[in-house]
Amino acid sequence: MSDWNNRFTHLIRQSRPNLWGNWALAPTIQPGAVGFVDTSTGAFKLVEETVPSLAVKEKLVSSSWKLSSEGVSRQQADVKGEASVIDPHSGLSLKPEVEFVWRFQNKDSIASEFAIAKEVAVTDLGILNDQYTWLLAAAEKVGFAQNGKIAQGFGVITEVVYAKSGLNIGANDKDASYTLGGTVKGLHALLGEKGPGGSVRASYSYSRETHSLDKHVWPATEGEVASELIPVAFAFSSFEGRTVLPAWRGRVNGLSLFLDSKASKGTTYITKAKLSYSVNGKRVNEPVTTISGGLSGSFANIPVNAQELEIELVFKGVFKDVRQTLSWAVPVAQWPAGVMHIDLTGTWPGQPKATIREDLNTGI
Structure with missing residues (x-):
């Protein structure tokens, strides 16, 4: 049936x-x-x-x-x-x-x-x-x-x-x-x-x-x-x-953050991503991830009880780097299905940026 x-x-x-x-x-x-x-x-x-x-x-x-x-x-x-x-x-x-x-x-x-x-x-x-x-x-x-x-x-x-x-x-x-x-x-x-x-x-x-x-x-x-x-x-x-x-869709056992520089408007920049968060009052710094233009990266297995999560994105420039920071106080409550997607866009020498992707997660 x-x-x-x-x-x-x-x-x-x-x-x-x-x-x-x-x-x-x-x-x-x-x-x-x-x-x-x-x-x-x-x-x-x-x-x-x-x-x-x-x-x-x-x-x-x-x-x-x-x-x-x-x-x-x-x-x-x-x-x-x-x-x-x-x-x-x-x-x-x-x-x-x-x-x-x-x-x-x-x-x-x-x-x-x-x-x-x-x-x-x-x-x-x-x-x-x-x-x-x-x-x-x-x-x-x-x-x-x-x-x-x-x-x-x-x-x-x-x-x-x-x-x-x-x-x-x-x-x-x-x-x-x-x-x-x-x-x-x-x-x-x-x-x-x-x-x-x-x-x-x-x-x-x-x-x-x-x-x-x-x-x-x-x-x-x-x-x-x-x-x-x-x-x-x-x-x-x-x-x-x-x-x-809010708007719970199914059990969340861990958190994952995905960085994509190969979206419809990709980036030619090399991006360094620094992720940190707190668990039970202790600050955790994940190893830096480097994403080349046209590729993707991720931070998986983030604890479900992580709080005050912050990701700093450094777009490497010839003369000057461009920095952008995104943060969430309680990601398990703010990320649909425990997942966050961020698109990295910008073609050198234009201004790069990180954008939270529209939520299209349909899993149950």
């Missing part, structure tokens, strides 16, 4: 790298919910309903969410000969007008389409520090704490993406298909293609499938209009001891 939630999360992270997927549309995914993420499945396990004194903020959104694996297609076809159904909005008897058909060429492929309605986030992550003692007690109940420190994987849901309607479909077999039939307006509204708001109610009249599928459709019943929003994806903050790890 496919690991649908991890596959879903991987798809989401190609555009939203901080999020986890909620493949089965579990209602326990709520802002402030306390529990742990099973990294083998990406599923959230609830321990406590919410953090005391927590506040959230809402952002209304009217958009279409559409993700799919390679080999997935959707077609629209006119319908003839189908029996009349009752329209959930007007109560009138109507003939279905169209069918949307999803076809899955490959086994384990996914289609995810929703009418997104809002995003809700915790107002201030400082509440996790304020409520650390309470959270520690909750973590101890489920074996996610030792010696007064919370272990990675336990934490709080800090952001949720909600949808009014939509579907997650996964193919257990190749050449599978899934069909929804209904009115043109009802089906488009169901998938957010005309926006989740407005006077049109999202609904479908019937469904059918070929071969084996794993499916989660909202509303779950044909001919009904959803009365509640459902959570599609979420961000999760965990801990490394007493350190909050």
Whole structure:
């Protein structure tokens, strides 16, 4: 059986790298919910309903969410000969007008389409520090704490993406298909293609499938209009001891810093990199790394509890060197997935510089 939630999360992270997927549309995914993420499945396990004194903020959104694996297609076809159904909005008897058909060429492929309605986030992550003692007690109940420190994987849901309607479909077999039939307006509204708001109610009249599928459709019943929003994806903050790890994506056992002088705008400079950090109050100086133009270098196996990390970059010039320093107070909390990429650019005699690369890490 496919690991649908991890596959879903991987798809989401190609555009939203901080999020986890909620493949089965579990209602326990709520802002402030306390529990742990099973990294083998990406599923959230609830321990406590919410953090005391927590506040959230809402952002209304009217958009279409559409993700799919390679080999997935959707077609629209006119319908003839189908029996009349009752329209959930007007109560009138109507003939279905169209069918949307999803076809899955490959086994384990996914289609995810929703009418997104809002995003809700915790107002201030400082509440996790304020409520650390309470959270520690909750973590101890489920074996996610030792010696007064919370272990990675336990934490709080800090952001949720909600949808009014939509579907997650996964193919257990190749050449599978899934069909929804209904009115043109009802089906488009169901998938957010005309926006989740407005006077049109999202609904479908019937469904059918070929071969084996794993499916989660909202509303779950044909001919009904959803009365509640459902959570599609979420961000999760965990801990490394007493350190909050915002937008946690998976266990971080060590830190790595990569220096690249062969990016799209490379450098002709030779660069000397000096890295230092503190561990348990002691300053550590790593051996200097030299990166020639067009090559790359790295500092791997930096301790996860390193603090006050600083890297000094010296671009060697003919007459004068150019120096640039970058620093992070708590890198395990500031580096997504425990990794930092720095691009080195500049062609002599122009000005060289070091730039933090845009976060494109999609690993789970």
